[in-house]
Amino acid sequence: TMGAGPSRLGDAAGFKGLEGLLIGRAFLRFSFTLVALSMDQHLVDNIAHGDSAKAQRLSNLMSTVNSLISFALRPMVGALIDAHGRKPFLVLCPVIAALARAFILIRPKAIAYVSYRLLINLSLLPLWPAITAYVSDKLERGTARYNKAINRMNFFLTILGLAALKVGGRVKSARANIRLSVIVNLLAGVSFLLFAQESLPQRKRTTVNTRRAGNPLSFLRVLSQSKRLKALVPILIFQAISDYNYTERMYYRTRFKWKVPEISNLMFYNRVSGMIESWVCPDQPIIQTLGIKITAQLSALLSALCDLNSAFTPMPSSVLVNSALAPLMHGRVAVSALVAREAADIGIAQGELSAALGNLVFPLRFALPTVFSEAFARLQNTLPQINFLLTAGTQVFLALVIIPKTWPSLHDLPKRVEDSYSQDSDQSDVKLPTS
Known part of the structure; x- marks a missing residue:
């Protein structure tokens, strides 16, 4: 104890x-x-x-x-x-x-x-x-x-x-x-x-199916167990694309002539923004107020706005605006809530779900860092903003095309998750089990 x-x-x-x-x-x-x-x-x-x-x-x-x-x-x-x-x-x-x-x-x-x-x-x-x-x-x-x-x-x-x-x-x-x-x-x-x-x-533990667990492509089966889970896959993929653009700091060094102090300053403000977000927890009021769909769309559009700000701002200091906007972007939290609820409803265990979600983005993790690095290396003298333009485009496409097209397939799932958020806000002091 x-x-x-x-x-x-x-x-x-x-x-x-x-x-x-x-x-x-x-x-x-x-x-x-x-x-x-x-x-x-x-x-x-x-x-x-x-x-x-x-x-x-x-x-x-x-x-x-x-x-x-x-x-x-x-x-x-x-x-x-x-x-x-x-x-x-x-x-x-x-x-x-x-x-x-x-x-x-x-x-x-x-x-x-x-x-x-x-x-x-x-x-x-x-x-x-x-x-x-x-x-x-x-x-x-x-x-x-x-x-x-x-x-x-x-x-x-x-x-x-x-x-x-x-x-x-x-x-x-x-x-x-x-x-x-x-x-x-x-x-x-x-x-x-x-x-x-x-x-x-002990009663919730599962047995290891070696044939299934030994297959790295089993995430395809896991994420296809329901139409709603399958419909969420494109959203998850597009949300992850910008994670693998590792050229941001090199871009700032090239365009703004930033050195260690400026990069350190940006990292500091990003940390401060993250700390504020972690303590205030704005995801709950945002999702309760806007709903999951609009939260996801808003997050994607704000992400695109940050990319465009980095690409075209004439003032290096305005890059810090991106740090200020970060606490408003909770599209991933919202979509993850949908995935978690649907997975729980159809009986997917936590370890199996984590493995499936990890392997889902493996092709992105494996290929995109090289793609972004090569794009920047080849165009840094003519179009150094190329990677920000690419990621901004994917986020706009996510917000205006993929999410609206996907949403009807989710049926009542978003409404049930939104209702659970409202219930959680009313029961925020409920004790957790300690077993």
Whole structure:
């Protein structure tokens, strides 16, 4: 049983019943921030011996390999999470990640880096679905209370991430930061062991269908189990396209001559915007007021507006307007609520759903970064805005064509989810089960 202190914090902050999960995630966020600060430098200095190009090629190669591995294993991982519960993965995955990071410190060789990246990928692959499923077990996925709990936890985790940035910056040594991340990651595993109670009751566990779980294309079957779920697939795909445009910062450097201070300033405002959004939780009043359809359309149009602002603004400072608009964009939350409700209604387990949604966007994740990078590289001197124009076009098409065309196929699903949002607002103080 958790102490009164964490419980009171959860009561006040809006994630009651999830305090044990938050403690473990806090250590994870601190550890991952330290690694994000330091691993690239460790790779260049100690493994590639100062050859940045070699380091980048090795990193890109492992990213590609891990994407393929994740695609192949994600259905099996989802099935195992549904069969054996969430806690084993919450405990073991951080420990495996810590051991992988310790190994790269002991043997700073290219083969050790390859092993490290493989182990890290295999440890994180079940971890995030297990965390998502844990919250879904406590609170129905896609509801206003679920989103509020996630947002409030992210608020505290963002603050902790900023603190970790300060700590890592003061330490300065990449190896020292990675050593510290090993310790903190082990603490994450211990915290999950001590404070996070298993959230999946034995009666709700499923058996592993190895034939189905071993098929990376099983997401096609999962997302085709109902006409409504199938109708939502194009929306999910178009919403994800802009995620894979990684050329934004390079564009700002090229067009506005931005350097580290300006990029850092933009990142700071994005973090502040995210923190405000996480605490205020504007998704609930927006969805209640506008409905899910208009929320999704508005989000897509605002996303397009941000892209066009970045592409054509004559004043670099006006790019910060995008950060101000971000808290108004909740199309993904709205559509995810539809997916979660329909999946629950037809009996799709949480792990299986997470695996299916992850593999759905695999082709985008695999191909689009290269497409966007090549487009920018070829046109940076003549049309550097090309990627913003492409993503803006996809979002306008989503808002004005795909969503209106899809909506009649959803029947009463949006109305039922909207009603649940209204009920959640009336029952925001309901306690969560702790079993």
